[in-house]
Amino acid sequence: MKIINLAKADTPGAKTYADVIDDMRVQMGLDHIACGTVVPDRPELFGYGTYPEAWLKIYGERNLFETDPVVIVAYQSASPFNWLRIRDRPEFAAFFALAFENGIPRNGLSIPVRGAGNSFSVFTVSKHCTDSEWARHISPQIGTLMFLASQMHDNIVCQINGLPSAYETLPPKLSDREIEVLNLVEGGKSIEDLSVTLAVTPKTIEMMIRSARIKLDALTLDHAIARAKDIGLLAA
Structure with a gap:
């Protein structure tokens, strides 16, 4: 699979993707950020990343996208996953050993x-640190990272297709109550809390969340909140 490097491509503003990525990396205290995107009917992998040049060269020359454990697990997952869950699996040991030898952090x-x-898309962040340091560092940032991942995915797909975002040209119409529920959930309210606050049954809350997810083309609640922020339905 041919890899198209988007790191120097123009973004909607004056900055390149490389600038945007590096800003995010510094602000969030990370060592690396990377993303790979595929779209139907296109044979290329569109990607960018801050990884060492030696690793990017090996990755492209050996076509490692097809055996990358992160990609394999991501295709099977609907939620963010920590590398700690997969890096010691025997079937992935050789790949991770090669990655670590070429400057990739053990934690991501x-x-x-x-x-x-x-x-x-697979959106990835990583940092050179111990497992316990990583857990403390990344846990409070997962919600923000999901928002950024969704935003970057949409921007890259639009760039690949040469089209404006579908969410900009035809934003989904959520009801006022669905927006209210997403706002409250994003603020930390549980389904039980919402049931009391809005004087409806927990099942009704679950139905409203499911409806919002479908309208936003989101697989998870966190993904729905990220997309709602992306198009201005919720405050970022």
């Missing part, structure tokens, strides 16, 4: 993103 988090038209 990967976020699968599925968009309209079966487009797919």
Whole structure:
């Protein structure tokens, strides 16, 4: 699979993707950020990343996308996953050993993103640190990272297709109550809390959340909140 490097491509503003990525990396205290995107009917992998040049060269020359454990697990997942869960699995040991030898951190988090038209991205962040340091560092940032992953996926797909975002041209219409529920959930309210606050049954709350997810083309509640922020339905 041919890899198209988007790191130097123009973004909607004055900055390149490389600038945007590096800003995010510094602000969030990370060592690396990377993303790979595929869309139907296109044979290329569109990607960018801050990994060492030696690793990017090996990855492209050996076509490692097809055997990358992060990609394999991401295709099977609907939620973010920590590398700690997969890096010691015997079937992935050789790949991770090669990656670590070429400057890739042992600790990372990967976020699968599925968009309209079966487009797919894997958004990954990583840092050189101990397992316990990583857990403390990354846990408070997962919600923000999911928002960024969704936003970057949509921007990359639009760039690949040469089209404006579908969410900009035809934003989904959520009811006022669905928006209220997403706002409250994003603020930390549980389904039980919402049931009391809104004087409806927990099942009704679950139905409203499911309806919002479907309208936003989101697989998870966190993904729905990220997309709602992306198009301005919720405050970012």
